Amino acid sequence: MKQSAGDRTLLFIIYALLALMAFFSFYPFWNAAVISFNNGTDTMRGGITFWPRSFTLENYAVVFEDSRLINGFVISVLRTVIGTLLSIGATAIFAYGMSKSELIGRKGYMVFCIITMYFSGGLIPTFLLIRSLDLFNSFWVMVIPGLISVWNMIIFRTFFKGIPAGLEESAKIDGCSNWGVLFRIVLPLSGPVIATLSLFTAVYHWNDWFTPSIYISNADLLPIQTKLQQILNSNIMSEQMAQMDSAAQGRMGRMKAVTTKSLSMATMMVATIPILCVYPFLQKYFVKGVLVGSLKE
Amino acid sequence: MMKNGKKVFGFGSALLALTLAMTGCTGGGGSSTVSGEAKGGEGSTAEAAGNAYVLGEQPLEFSFYGHYDWYTMPNWGEDKASEWIKANKKVNVVPISSGGNAKQKLSTMIVSGELPDVIWTERGADVESLRKAGALVPFDDYLDKYPNLKKWAGQETIDMLRSEDGKLYQFPNWYTTQPNGNAGYLVNKKIYNDLGAPSLETTDDLYDYLVQVKAKYPDVVPLEVGQSAGGVDIMTSAFAENRPYQYSSLSMKAIPSGDALTSVFTDEVFRETLVYANRLYREKLISQDAFTQPLEQVEQKIITGKAAVYVASSPTEFGAIGNSILSEEDPEAGYIMVWPVHKEGLDKNKIFPGTYNQLGWNVSVITKSAKDPEAVFAFLDWLTGPEGQRISMWGPEGLYWDGVDEEEAPKFTDAFTSDTKGRDELMNSTVNLQWVGNTVYVDNSKMKFESTLPEDKKSWETKWQSEITWKTQYDTTEFVNLNPAGDTNEGIIEQSVGEIYEKAKAQAILNAGSEEEVLAILDQAEKDAQQVGYAQLLEYKTQKWKENLEKLGR
Numbered sequence: 001m002k003q004s005a006g007d008r009t010l011l012f013i014i015y016a017l018l019a020l021m022a023f024f025s026f027y028p029f030w031n032a033a034v035i036s037f038n039n040g041t042d043t044m045r046g047g048i049t050f051w052p053r054s055f056t057l058e059n060y061a062v063v064f065e066d067s068r069l070i071n072g073f074v075i076s077v078l079r080t081v082i083g084t085l086l087s088i089g090a091t092a093i094f095a096y097g098m099s100k101s102e103l104i105g106r107k108g109y110m111v112f113c114i115i116t117m118y119f120s121g122g123l124i125p126t127f128l129l130i131r132s133l134d135l136f137n138s139f140w141v142m143v144i145p146g147l148i149s150v151w152n153m154i155i156f157r158t159f160f161k162g163i164p165a166g167l168e169e170s171a172k173i174d175g176c177s178n179w180g181v182l183f184r185i186v187l188p189l190s191g192p193v194i195a196t197l198s199l200f201t202a203v204y205h206w207n208d209w210f211t212p213s214i215y216i217s218n219a220d221l222l223p224i225q226t227k228l229q230q231i232l233n234s235n236i237m238s239e240q241m242a243q244m245d246s247a248a249q250g251r252m253g254r255m256k257a258v259t260t261k262s263l264s265m266a267t268m269m270v271a272t273i274p275i276l277c278v279y280p281f282l283q284k285y286f287v288k289g290v291l292v293g294s295l296k297e
Numbered sequence: 298m299m300k301n302g303k304k305v306f307g308f309g310s311a312l313l314a315l316t317l318a319m320t321g322c323t324g325g326g327g328s329s330t331v332s333g334e335a336k337g338g339e340g341s342t343a344e345a346a347g348n349a350y351v352l353g354e355q356p357l358e359f360s361f362y363g364h365y366d367w368y369t370m371p372n373w374g375e376d377k378a379s380e381w382i383k384a385n386k387k388v389n390v391v392p393i394s395s396g397g398n399a400k401q402k403l404s405t406m407i408v409s410g411e412l413p414d415v416i417w418t419e420r421g422a423d424v425e426s427l428r429k430a431g432a433l434v435p436f437d438d439y440l441d442k443y444p445n446l447k448k449w450a451g452q453e454t455i456d457m458l459r460s461e462d463g464k465l466y467q468f469p470n471w472y473t474t475q476p477n478g479n480a481g482y483l484v485n486k487k488i489y490n491d492l493g494a495p496s497l498e499t500t501d502d503l504y505d506y507l508v509q510v511k512a513k514y515p516d517v518v519p520l521e522v523g524q525s526a527g528g529v530d531i532m533t534s535a536f537a538e539n540r541p542y543q544y545s546s547l548s549m550k551a552i553p554s555g556d557a558l559t560s561v562f563t564d565e566v567f568r569e570t571l572v573y574a575n576r577l578y579r580e581k582l583i584s585q586d587a588f589t590q591p592l593e594q595v596e597q598k599i600i601t602g603k604a605a606v607y608v609a610s611s612p613t614e615f616g617a618i619g620n621s622i623l624s625e626e627d628p629e630a631g632y633i634m635v636w637p638v639h640k641e642g643l644d645k646n647k648i649f650p651g652t653y654n655q656l657g658w659n660v661s662v663i664t665k666s667a668k669d670p671e672a673v674f675a676f677l678d679w680l681t682g683p684e685g686q687r688i689s690m691w692g693p694e695g696l697y698w699d700g701v702d703e704e705e706a707p708k709f710t711d712a713f714t715s716d717t718k719g720r721d722e723l724m725n726s727t728v729n730l731q732w733v734g735n736t737v738y739v740d741n742s743k744m745k746f747e748s749t750l751p752e753d754k755k756s757w758e759t760k761w762q763s764e765i766t767w768k769t770q771y772d773t774t775e776f777v778n779l780n781p782a783g784d785t786n787e788g789i790i791e792q793s794v795g796e797i798y799e800k801a802k803a804q805a806i807l808n809a810g811s812e813e814e815v816l817a818i819l820d821q822a823e824k825d826a827q828q829v830g831y832a833q834l835l836e837y838k839t840q841k842w843k844e845n846l847e848k849l850g851r
Contacts, residue, residue: 068372127405136411213396214405217360217413219372222394229397233367245543245773246531246610247478247653251471253611255368255728261593 036060036265043262059266069267072224075139076206077274079223083143083205088198090147092190095156096182113150123214130215141215142208142223152197159193160186195282206275224271231264349442350675353386357672361732362393364403364418368729369394376726381693388676407432414667415677417470417732419659420458422782424467427662428460434663434670435464443675445682449735454655456848457774467660468677473653473736478770479762480531480542480651481637483612487623487630488514488605499641500535500573503606507582510605519582521604522574523595526587528608529806531650533570535638538647540566541771549776550798551838558839560831561798562823568816569640571805575815578806588803602630610651613766617758634761637769649771656777661732681733689730690739692723706742713746714754740767775845779838787837790830797825 030050035043036059038052047053063069097103098110121129126145135141163186171181187194209225216222363370370392374383382388393413395402403423406412412432418424427433440447440455447455450472458467471477484497492509496502507519522528530542544552545567551558552567561567577583584590584598598604599615602623607616616632624631637648661677663670679685683705691697691707697720698707713720747759781787801822809815823831 123401124405124408127409131409131411136409209396210398213394213398214402216396217362217393219369219392219394222396226394226396227369230367230369230395233397245478245541245652245654246480247473247651247770248471248658250479250611250613251658251734253614255731 032265033269035262036269038262040262059262060270062263063266063270068219069224069227069270071220072222072227073270075221076223076225076271079139079142080202080205080275083146084198084202086143087147087149087201088152088194091149091152091197092156092187092194093182094148095153096160096186098153099157099160113153117150127214136215137217137221139221142205142211145211146204149201152201155197156190156193159190163189199278199282202278203275224267228267228271231267350669350672352388352672352675352679356387356389357669357676358389358391359414359667359673359676360391360393361415361417362403362406362413363395364399364416364423366395366397366399368399368417371726371729376730377692377696377723378689378727379730381688386676386679412664412666415661415663415673417659417661420467420656421778421780424660424662425460425782427664428462428466432664433466434665434667435466436468436663436674437464439671439674439678440465443678445678445685445735449681449737451655453849454774457656457777457845458660466662468662468674468681468733469657470659470661470732471734471736472657473655473740475737475740476653476767476770476772477736477740477762478651478653479611479613479758479766480609481612481761481766481769482635482650483599483607483609483616483632484635485517485602485605485630486633487602487627488517489633490629497635497638498645500638501641503638504577504582507577507606508580511580511582514605516603518584518598518604519606520577520584521595521598521607521609522583522587523607523609523612524590524592526574526583526806527610529570529574529587529802531608531610532574532638533566534648534650536569536573536640536643537566538643539649539771541649541652541773543652543773543776545570547795547798549779549838550794551779551835553842556839556843558835558842560823560826560835562801562819562826568819571802571819572812572815574806575809575812579810583806588807599632608650613758613761616761617756620757632757634765636765649769651766651770652773653770654772654774654777656774657734657736677733681735683735683738685733686735686738687742689727690724691720692727697723704741704745705738706745709746714750775842775849775851777845779841781834781837786830787834790834793829794826794831794834797822797829 031048034050034052035048037055037057038048039054039056040059042054098106100106103109120126130136130141130145135144167185167189168181171185176184207225209223209229212222213226213229361370370390371379372392373379373390379390403416403418407427407430412427416427424433446468450469451474454469454472454474455465458469459465460467482497488510489497492506492513495506495509497506503520510517510519520528530546533542533545534540543549545561545564550561552561552564553559574583578585578587586594596615599607599612600619600622602619612634616634620631636645637650639645639648663673667673680689683701687694687698687701687707691709691713694700696710697713697716698709700708702708743759744763747755747763781791783789783792801818805815805818809818
């Protein structure tokens with residue numbers, strides 16, 4: 001079918017707009033990467049756009065040699081892996097139970113869950129709760145409180161409900177227990193859902209800097225995102241400075257002015273690239289499609 | 298079925314509401330924990346008031362929290378200074394991180410009663426709220442047992458630091474009895490010499506110079522006023538004698554006139570400064586993104602020599618770096634500082650672009666969580682004394698200094714001037730451990746040493762500090778603590794007037810098309826401010842000012 005000139009122009013415009021949007025989305029990240037590879041003093045002269053002017057791996061060397069940042073990186077990885085595994089596992093188990101219509105009080109549990117989606121205690125009550133549970137200043141405070149996500153649970157539940165009952169019935173007839181059905185039949189079929197939700201959970205755990213900043217005081221347990229937050233904050237003028245006399249501002253300035261932009265960018269890259277790399281590996285699960293040829297009815 | 302559902306829903310919400318209500322009660326439980334601790338703490342203070350604690354006999358460990366988003370305490374013992382202190386004085390400090398979120402972190406710590414042993418924070422509201430919650434340990438019993446704070450800070454400063462109940466809870470940082478500070482005008486040497494080194498004494502001189510710069514160097518910013526156009530504030534000093542910029546700044550907004558504080562919007566000097574700044578802005582002599590540029594951008598311009606004149610509260614940091622970078626490439630390039638600019642007809646020796654106050658920058662407070670508050674105080678007192686300052690500023694003995702003279706100033710070794718890289722590295726590693734800086738001791742030691750050096754070895758910064766900036770900083774100690782607490786009536790007025798002020802200032806500089814418009818904007822701002830209760834705020838500030846003057850005995 002031959003496209004008219006009008007169609008082609010429209011197509012061209014659409015492609016151009018999309019390309020422009022893609023560029024605007026991608027450029028800041030690219031620029032940050034370029035700056036991270038550029039020498040710190042040289043960066044301060046400005047004008048770095050598409051390619052580093054004075055290429056150096058020094059910034060990354062500093063980042064990887066700084067035991068605190070590496071420590072933060074390790075904590076982030078541990079948290080993401082353990083947190084995601086536990087969270088998805090617990091949520092799937094909960095959702096499986098909720099998907100069974102023979103569960104007593106199912107509607108009641110559902111109501112409780114929905115309410116927690118809309119309301120929460122706020123910072124101080126949550127803090128007091130965490131403290132009374134003795135989770136304060138420990139690694140598990142980053143994993144346990146958010147273990148079951150109602151949102152994820154609902155998605156799992158909907159998906160489990162969609163699995164043909166015939167599969168489970170046939171397994172039960174063969175003598176399989178409920179746990180067996182869950183782990184041997186249902187979960188293997190839930191590939192795409194598990195992949196998607198794991199990704200969301202992993203990204204959440206990787207990016208979360210707020211929880212550790214409030215509950216953890218020990219600098220060795222802080223993930224890299226919280227440390228990045230501190231580094232980036234050193235470049236922002238706070239309201240406090242306006243309240244000070246100039247001598248005090250000088251003193252404060254001396255303490256703050258130590259991180260070059262290149263170093264900040266290198267830290268940011270180290271904090272971002274790992275999670276980006278996870279996406280390609282999970283891609284195939286998204287594309288696979290749901291329940292391919294399991295039961296022919 | 299429907300009825301059933303409704304019942305469950307009703308039951309569920311009632312249960313939830315009950316749970317939420319009970320959480321409120323738990324909040325009450327939290328604060329009672331704090332006051333419980335308070336009573337326990339007082340007992341131990343009484344016991345300790347026997348003999349002085351000798352630092353170094355027994356191991357001492359305490360936790361330290363810097364109440365700033367950007368502050369990270371380096372790990373204790375990883376740099377030469379704290380390593381020495383750990384080994385020789387048996388002191389270990391455990392850092393508590395603010396996690397980039399200081400305000401909420403402190404709130405949660407206060408509520409839960411899990412306070413760190415030492416909190417390092419700004420004077421004012423935070424200290425007061427901690428004190429009122431009964432969380433702080435007073436230092437009065439310790440002052441006479443440990444020599445340094447009393448000796449170096451002086452009675453006046455200590456009295457000014459006392460809280461409303463008359464006791465001392467705050468240990469000052471960078472307190473002083475002599476002027477210090479770096480505010481002033483940085484000038485690009487190369488451009489200045491190129492244009493024939495004209496006189497830069499009066500505001501008219503400055504204007505003419507900036508016009509020349511703009512004509513000849515189109516890609517250079519003639520007058521750089523720094524982040525959030527802070528330099529405009531500094532320039533108010535040019536339009537009156539004995540006029541610290543603080544009067545008309547956002548933090549104070551009150552001009553002393555006679556024995557009362559008056560409105561900033563009707564103040565002649567402030568109005569004149571804004572007219573001048575507006576003129577410079579309209580003629581593009583001030584960077585057009587003055588109000589929005591971040592600090593890094595300012596740094597960039599200074600370091601690459603893309604500014605002809607830079608006025609700020611502390612231009613020396615960037616000036617020093619810029620000077621060394623530019624002069625490496627071209628010995629004729631670099632930065633110099635000039636004597637502060639003044640309006641025609643004023644006495645140049647009475648112009649003060651900078652301010653300092655005797656109380657210094659911020660304070661450390663010791664909370665009741667500390668197991669041995671007297672020991673912690675003893676440590677801070679040692680740290681602020683000559684030995685502690687020597688070690689924390691310049692490292693342990695034998696590296697960059699060896700021995701002391703009769704005034705306890707360190708005798709710097711040759712390595713101090715020859716190994717500048719190592720020296721700077723050390724000083725950078727310890728700068729975040731300076732919690733109780735002693736300005737008089739450090740500055741005097743520095744100056745003493747610099748005066749023995751030949752010209753080419755003198756540090757750029759100290760040269761300009763001694764020649765210009767330390768002579769032009771105004772003592773504003775009597776104006777500390779004028780601001781009301783945020784949740785009082787006056788606090789709310791302060792907030793509203795502050796917003797009016799910021800808006801008017803930005804509009805006056807950026808949008809006004811002529812002198813009349815600037816004045817009209819300020820007149821309108823005055824009306825708006827009076828409506829929200831500015832007069833009441835000024836009364837409050839005047840009252841506080843008078844109290845300060847009494848404490849200072851003036």
